[in-house]
Amino acid sequence: MxxxxxxxxxxxxxxxxxxxxxxxxxxxxxxxxxxxxxxxxxxxxxxxxxxxxxxxxxxxxxxxxxxxxxxxxxxxxxxxxxxxxxxxxxxIALIPQDPQTALNPARRIGFQLADGLRLKRGMSAKIAEARALQLLADVQIRDPDRIMKSYPHQLSGGMRQRVLIAAAFAVDPQxxxxxxxxxxxxxxxxxxxxxxxxxxxxxxxxxxxxxxxxxxxxxxxxxxxxxxxxxxxxxxxxxxxxxxxxxxxxxxxxxxxxxxxxxxxxxxxxxxxxxxxxxxxxxxxx
Ligand SMILES: Nc1ncnc2c1ncn2[C@@H]1O[C@H](COP(=O)(O)OP(=O)(O)O)[C@@H](O)[C@H]1O
Ligand SMILES: [Mg+2]
Known part of the structure; x- marks a missing residue:
């Protein structure tokens, strides 16, 4: 069992x-x-x-x-x-209900993803950024380089939810x-x-x-x-x-x-x- x-x-x-x-x-x-x-x-x-x-x-x-x-x-x-x-x-990670409010409006997507990896997984800034880029590709975001540099308001609701899914799975939670x-x-x-x-x-x-x-x-x-x-x-x-x-x-x-x-x-x-x-x-x- x-x-x-x-x-x-x-x-x-x-x-x-x-x-x-x-x-x-x-x-x-x-x-x-x-x-x-x-x-x-x-x-x-x-x-x-x-x-x-x-x-x-x-x-x-x-x-x-x-x-x-x-x-x-x-x-x-x-x-x-x-x-x-x-x-x-x-x-343990969360995928929230409302992708509008869950992201920091003042920070670029790439920074927010990489920041979590640095804090929770102790990655260096450079490795965290490369990993964040890969994560965006994993959640089937077509132009991950551009999205990394975007702010949340520049993304549709569906795209923002993809980012939050990437963030949730980024740390490989159980x-x-x-x-x-x-x-x-x-x-x-x-x-x-x-x-x-x-x-x-x-x-x-x-x-x-x-x-x-x-x-x-x-x-x-x-x-x-x-x-x-x-x-x-x-x-x-x-x-x-x-x-x-x-x-x-x-x-x-x-x-x-x-x-x-x-x-x-x-x-x-x-x-x-x-x-x-x-x-x-x-x-x-x-
Ligand atoms: N902030 C709160 N303070 C006190 N009671 C709350 C609060 N939020 C929800 N509740 C109570 O918990 C019940 C269940 O709410 P919730 O768990 O949000 O339901 P669901 O997610 O299934 O819609 C509500 O009907 C209310 O009685
Ligand atoms: Mg509820």
């Missing part, structure tokens, strides 16, 4: 902004080395909270009340800040957390970016936690999936099993609601109110 790269166990959190309302309810989730797991659920389900808890960037108003997040067998939640700093941006990395992009660009993430992941053997609200995306690039509702895991398993033989009525309704994972342009059926009632009763909300 391969050891898990990541094991989230019984993770619970509350929101101090909303009178201690539960945000995560005993969440369990695992990721093996090189596995791509989709973390899916509607807005407010707690996807980003899990991502942020892993990355150690939770807002002050979200409080963890129990559980653990083991990365390579060590609980990130109790690790010393210094050890966490060494892991983040090095063994875990990449991608929080809705294609939500801000056009549909055609989305497809290319998804293919690129999968290609980079395969080339590097990286484990990816892929946050999305879209089951179609899960079908496209994930090996396994965890479905959340109101901070609770409703269903999880290999993508094929979950999409072809869903166990929970909510999962069934979501698949029927579309976008259909096998027919992205099929008509939509909203999730029936009765399914939500059943779900809330099961979780114990209201």
């Amino acid at each position: 391969t050891e898990n790269l990541l094991t989230v166990a019984n993770l619970s959190a509350v929101s101090d902004r909303e009178d201690g309302v539960p945000v995560l309810r005993d969440v369990d989730l695992t990721l093996r080395p090189g596995e791509v797991r989709g973390l899916v659920g509607e807005s407010g389900a707690g996807k980003s909270t899990i991502a942020k808890a892993i990355l150690g960037i939770l807002p002050r108003t979200v409080r963890i009340t129990g559980g653990r997040i083991d990365f390579k067998g060590r609980d990130l939640l109790v690790m010393k800040p210094r050890d966490l700093r060494n892991i983040m941006g090095s063994e 875990l990449v957390v991608a929080d809705e990395p294609t939500t801000a992009l056009d549909v055609t660009v989305q497809k290319e970016i998804l293919r690129l993430i999968r290609r980079m992941q395969e080339a590097h053997g990286t484990g990816v936690l892929f946050v999305t609200h879209d089951l179609g995306i899960v079908a496209q690039i994930c090996d396994s999936v965890t479905l959340l509702y109101a901070g609770k895991v409703i269903e999880e398993g290999p993508v094929r099993d979950v999409l072809e033989t869903p166990q929970h009525n909510y999962t069934k309704a979501l698949i029927a609601a579309g976008p259909r994972y096998d027919r992205p342009d099929a008509g939509l059926e909203p999730v029936p109110e009765a399914v939500f009632r059943e779900l809330r009763q099961e979780i114990g909300i209201d």
Whole structure:
């Protein structure tokens, strides 16, 4: 049996902004080395909270009340800040949702890529720059020399996301957390970016936690999936099993609601109110 790269166990959190309302309810989730797991659920389900808890960037108003997040067998939640700093941006990297705000507008692309390599991998300026150039070519940027010298505002959203994917994989992390990395992009660009993430992941053997609200995306690039509702895991398993033989009525309704994972342009059926009632009763909300 391969050891898990990541094991989230019984993770619970509350929101101090909303009178201690539960945000995560005993969440369990695992990721093996090189596995791509989709973390899916509607807005407010707690996807980003899990991502942020892993990355150690939770807002002050979200409080963890129990559980653990083991990365390579060590609980990130109790690790010393210094050890966490060494892991983040090095063994664990983030592909952010919004490529507009994630890059420094005042710095050239080449400098930003090379800077990370110098800081996290201790490369000399010259070697880091050569590596940055190679990375841009790896993410299929056509004119990497020109892009190295460009500022973020001179690039399209899709190009910026390619740069951020290059930055995430640059340090050869074992875990990449991608929080809705294609939500801000056009549909055609989305497809290319998804293919690129999968290609980079395969080339590097990286484990990816892929946050999305879209089951179609899960079908496209994930090996396994965890479905959340109101901070609770409703269903999880290999993508094929979950999409072809869903166990929970909510999962069934979501698949029927579309976008259909096998027919992205099929008509939509909203999730029936009765399914939500059943779900809330099961979780114990209201
Ligand atoms: N900054 C915050 N402070 C306190 N509570 C928050 C904060 N951000 C989100 N929450 C709570 O966490 C819940 C889940 O949010 P989030 O993890 O962002 O959901 P998702 O990413 O699935 O849309 C929200 O419904 C809200 O109750
Ligand atoms: Mg989110």
